[in-house]
Amino acid sequence: MTQTPATLLAVLRASPPLVQCITNYVAMNIAANVVLAAGASPAMVSDVEEAEEFARIAGALTVNIGTLSPAFVAGMRAAIAGAQAAGRPWVLDPVACQATGYRRDVSAELVRLRPTIIRGNASEVLALAGEASRGQGVDGRDPVAAAEKGARWLAHETGGVVAVTGEVDFVTDGSRAARISGGSPWMPMNTALGCSLTCLCGAYAAVAEDPFDATVAALAHFAVAGQRAHEGATGPGSFAPRFLDALQAVTPEALAGEAVIRAEEPVPA
């Protein structure tokens, strides 16, 4: 039974999930504030000494390779093992996976561990799917549409959900697909909002029955809040505080009324 974004937001707010976010130095503060504003409970716990134990008590885990290092990788491996042992969902954010051999190798290893959800920009998803990517560092330079085929392939490979974000987001589990419109062009000009969205995907995955519904809900929450914040902003600087306020102000009714989601009929396997 499909759970709508409105239903999932109500569940999330009624019982705020604990989300373990292994993320990069750039994103840690904004991602925690985004998850708090949306209504969930973030914890940026990444060291190998405690990452596995913490993953067993969290509702979901998110893994982001933005500021990669051997210490981060050791914590990621431990946390993923803990999440899998506890049957918890985990989300991969393959930041700039096209940029270096180190990032390519680590993201390929993490994909082989079958993340529940992968969330990236089109250039990152193209690279994960083995296709040419025009990504510039952490910034996407490819249109979302260019990555749709690769996203479907990756979803089949991992048995999970893949979200390609950009001007109009695309989500697939390999057969179902949906596109989410909204947000603001000021969003990619605010560093780490993609990373923050990955953490929010984790929050929704912690409370949802189906990770596809969770991903659609997280992206719809961002799209509606981003649209609202855009209306009062004059640039990325005035957008940022409005966006946090809007994440908190969005209600289940608003998601039902303002989210622009176009579902695609399942593609026969």
Ligand SMILES: Nc1ncnc2c1ncn2[C@@H]1O[C@H](COP(=O)(O)OP(=O)(O)O)[C@@H](O)[C@H]1O
């Ligand atoms: N041109 C745009 N217009 C509206 N929303 C956008 C635009 N570009 C990105 N977004 C939104 O910004 C958020 C971050 O996505 P994105 O920039 O693709 O990730 P990343 O920061 O990882 O590259 C998503 O919610 C996405 O929908």
Ligand SMILES: Cc1ncsc1CCOP(=O)(O)O
């Ligand atoms: C600038 C930067 N450098 C390493 S991680 C990072 C943040 C990337 O954030 P996002 O992928 O959400 O744009």
Ligand SMILES: [Mg+2]
């Ligand atoms: Mg990113």
